[in-house]
Amino acid sequence: MEIRGTSALVTGASRGLGASLARVLAQEGARVVLVARGVEELERTTAAIRAAGGEAHAVAADLGDKRAPHAVAGTAAALVGPIDLLVNNASSLGHVPLRPLLDTDCEALELALDVNVVGAFRLTKLVAASMSLRGRGLVLNVSSDASVGAYAGWGAYGVSKAALDHLGRILGAELRGTGVRVVTVDPGEMDTKMHADAVPDADRKSLLDPLVVAQRLARLVRDSERLANGVRVEAAAWSSP
Amino acid sequence: MLVVEPGAGRWHDARIGDLTRWLIAGDLLVVNDAATIPASLRATSPAGAGVELRLASYLGEGRWRAVLFGEGDWRTRTEDRPPAPTLTPGARVHFADGFSADVEEVDATSPRLVVVRFSVAGAALWSSLYRFGRPVQYAHVAAPLELWHAQTPFAARPWSVEMPSAGRPLAWSLLSSLRRAGGRLANLTHAAGLSSTGDPALDARLPFPERYDLPASTVHVIRSTRSEGRRIIAVGTTVLRALEGCAVRHGGELVPGQGTTDLRIDRAYEPQIVDALLTGLHEAGTSHRALLGAFAPEELLARAWAHAEAGGYLGHEFGDACLVLAP
Numbered sequence: 001m002e003i004r005g006t007s008a009l010v011t012g013a014s015r016g017l018g019a020s021l022a023r024v025l026a027q028e029g030a031r032v033v034l035v036a037r038g039v040e041e042l043e044r045t046t047a048a049i050r051a052a053g054g055e056a057h058a059v060a061a062d063l064g065d066k067r068a069p070h071a072v073a074g075t076a077a078a079l080v081g082p083i084d085l086l087v088n089n090a091s092s093l094g095h096v097p098l099r100p101l102l103d104t105d106c107e108a109l110e111l112a113l114d115v116n117v118v119g120a121f122r123l124t125k126l127v128a129a130s131m132s133l134r135g136r137g138l139v140l141n142v143s144s145d146a147s148v149g150a151y152a153g154w155g156a157y158g159v160s161k162a163a164l165d166h167l168g169r170i171l172g173a174e175l176r177g178t179g180v181r182v183v184t185v186d187p188g189e190m191d192t193k194m195h196a197d198a199v200p201d202a203d204r205k206s207l208l209d210p211l212v213v214a215q216r217l218a219r220l221v222r223d224s225e226r227l228a229n230g231v232r233v234e235a236a237a238w239s240s241p
Numbered sequence: 242m243l244v245v246e247p248g249a250g251r252w253h254d255a256r257i258g259d260l261t262r263w264l265i266a267g268d269l270l271v272v273n274d275a276a277t278i279p280a281s282l283r284a285t286s287p288a289g290a291g292v293e294l295r296l297a298s299y300l301g302e303g304r305w306r307a308v309l310f311g312e313g314d315w316r317t318r319t320e321d322r323p324p325a326p327t328l329t330p331g332a333r334v335h336f337a338d339g340f341s342a343d344v345e346e347v348d349a350t351s352p353r354l355v356v357v358r359f360s361v362a363g364a365a366l367w368s369s370l371y372r373f374g375r376p377v378q379y380a381h382v383a384a385p386l387e388l389w390h391a392q393t394p395f396a397a398r399p400w401s402v403e404m405p406s407a408g409r410p411l412a413w414s415l416l417s418s419l420r421r422a423g424g425r426l427a428n429l430t431h432a433a434g435l436s437s438t439g440d441p442a443l444d445a446r447l448p449f450p451e452r453y454d455l456p457a458s459t460v461h462v463i464r465s466t467r468s469e470g471r472r473i474i475a476v477g478t479t480v481l482r483a484l485e486g487c488a489v490r491h492g493g494e495l496v497p498g499q500g501t502t503d504l505r506i507d508r509a510y511e512p513q514i515v516d517a518l519l520t521g522l523h524e525a526g527t528s529h530r531a532l533l534g535a536f537a538p539e540e541l542l543a544r545a546w547a548h549a550e551a552g553g554y555l556g557h558e559f560g561d562a563c564l565v566l567a568p
Contacts, residue, residue, distance in 0.1 A: 033364075057363065057364040058364055059364055059367075059368060060368065067387075067388070070371070070388045070389060070392075071368065071371030071372070073276075074276055074278070074367065074371060074388075074399040075364060075367035075368055075371060075399075077276065077397050077398040077399060078367045078398060078399050079363065079364055079367065081398065082274070082397035082398055083397070126396070127397075129394050129395040129413060129416070130274050130395045130396065130397035130428070132395070132416070133272065133274060133395055133426055133427065133428040134428065134456070134458070135458070174413075174417075177420075178420075
């Protein structure tokens with residue numbers, strides 16, 4: 001998919017991978033709407049993109065709230081036009097610090113599912129059918145290796161990301177032939193606040209810079225039309241231009 | 242779904258899920274992909290009175306045409322609502338949290354009709370509209386509508402102040418079966434306006450001029466569908482008005498891009514683009530019913546409607562569908 005001129009909606013965009021991806025997409029000529037809960041960080045990130053000459057708009061919302069996706073999708077389409085690229089990146093870990101599943105409050109599992117699966121599903125529902133009428137669109141779901149590997153302590157998050165992976169596979173099957181694609185990507189381990197929340201004692205030198213991963217995702221977006229609909233890929237495959 | 246065949250002078254009881262049965266491979270359905278704005282805002286007048294500001298149409302640069310209503314809510318029929326206190330240019334109405342709008346113009350014939358400018362623009366304005374606004378409500382609906390009740394399945398840009406409701410039953414499974422049956426789909430965006438203002442003089446002026454955006458890809462597929470002798474089916478009166486309004490303005494040709502239409506369609510009008518219309522069941526005496534006169538004789542419509550009423554069909558925004566085929 002051509003990025004220049006594309007209307008993009010990126011969730012979890014105030015920091016980390018979401019902020020870097022919004023920056024890269026805007027640099028490449030997309031009109032970008034950034035969504036996150038924290039207003040101040042979101043406004044800062046958006047202002048930085050504008051200062052660099054990109055088009056960016058900030059929409060503060062909590063995607064765990066049932067009403068939020070309608071406000072987000074409507075506001076985004078009002079500002080940048082019908083959405084061509086939706087990046088479901090917003091994620092909740094459930095508990096911070098992480099807990100084993102048997103110590104996980106049911107509400108924490110629900111929170112992870114609400115944001116990481118149902119929030120992504122709601123936004124996808126709000127953009128995918130209109131994409132199909134235009135015969136063009138990409139929903140990029142940001143997953144994790146925790147959706148495949150059974151890592152102790154990553155229960156709520158891992159379960160939600162596994163569900164997100166499968167949501168993408170089934171949607172991909174249902175969208176075949178419409179020009180709309182769903183692709184799920186494992187970005188790799190990044191040096192982000194979320195990673196620090198989950199693994200406070202990690203060796204940061206071993207972690208990827210989110211900007212480097214964002215550039216990989218931009219290459220993936222450009223390449224997406226040759227991918228099978230619903231496929232799950234690793235961002236590392238787009239390491240070199 | 243009631244299917245009216247003007248050519249044969251007949252009607253049929255059908256189901257919207259069987260829509261493909263009434264189409265021929267290659268027929269094109271054109272839908273309105275405008276999302277519904279939460280266009281109803283509770284506000285306080287400068288004198289402290291409760292008012293409802295109902296957005297009617299976007300005028301550009303943060304300005305909107307809007308209709309004011311007095312105290313009361315959706316449980317009262319729009320036509321029974323008391324009028325709002327008359328406001329003058331310069332008056333400021335407050336919503337909440339510092340969000341407000343200034344009255345810039347008041348209509349010469351109806352003080353309910355105003356032009357307002359909001360206190361914020363861009364993302365801040367849209368976020369505020371979604372935070373404080375509610376979809377326009379209907380007294381005939383049992384419970385307050387949430388925004389998702391008032392959206393079609395393929396809504397994109399929030400341009401409509403009320404739901405372009407003909408598209409509501411076109412769920413993904415129905416669109417998929419249409420595609421599988423060789424049907425074609427295309428979109429345009431048309432800013433569906435208010436259905437009622439509560440003021441008979443103002444209602445007589447409805448619909449106000451409405452803006453539309455006609456994609457080049459839709460113009461292209463309409464041309465190829467017509468050249469193949471297949472039919473153009475407008476999903477909703479808004480699509481009909483956009484396509485015919487555009488054609489009337491451009492000597493019978495469709496020109497892609499944004500435009501505005503104030504075209505009124507009735508039995509005297511001969512459609513230039515649209516062959517058939519998927520719509521709701523509209524009562525005699527309404528502008529929507531008059532519009533059906535362009536496709537079928539009133540005598541046939543009246544008989545078909547009497548049949549539909551006796552058979553328990555439902556009218557209004559959440560009612561049953563009606564497919565009026567080519568004469």
